Amino acid sequence: AQSVTQLDSQVPVFEEAPVELRCNYSSSVSVYLFWYVQYPNQGLQLLLKYLSGSTLVKGINGFEAEFNKSQTSFHLRKPSVHISDTAEYFCAVSDRGQGAQKLVFGQGTRLTINP
């Protein structure tokens, strides 16, 4: 069974500063990895995904994430944040097998951007 741990429940940063949101996963099989964002009073929107190939993946709104298999991590980064990045961010993992595939989420990290 897979599990996901987001190491920070809240991350406050100043506008234009860099940010890293940390995610570690546990799985006995090969996985797909995802980051989703949830703006206030909205559903979840995909930021980026790792399926295979290059371990550095780029997503929308200037975000990127790096898959590290040896450390079982998939940390999300942005070099310069904007007020509009204030949201909750969720890391998720799914196995690659055939058939039914659960999508398991972490606890979420609330990113707050201060002016």
Next chain:
Amino acid sequence: DVKVTQSSRYLVKRTGEKVFLECVQDMDHENMFWYRQDPGLGLRLIYFSYDVKMKEKGDIPEGYSVSREKKERFSLILESASTNQTSMYLCASRTQGARSTEAFFGQGTRLTVV
């Protein structure tokens, strides 16, 4: 665009009522999911379905059941609502197998049980 539609954004129900939350997707996805979202707990999987009339329990199925009579529709049922089921409920759909990548989410239903 993929669309996952949940029938209500907000619901208020009384303790003991039977509650139906409906979800419809328009992308012919095999997999559909119901999650519950609570502060500090992230999204917890209640049930998922990988085909019509097929379902599997997630991590917190107690107090819930589901129905999938048609491929596009996945219903979550609270047999007898309780105040601890007050929460945000999110439905998602996804393709299956080698083509499977991300899930697409509805806008959520905020359920309050009084």
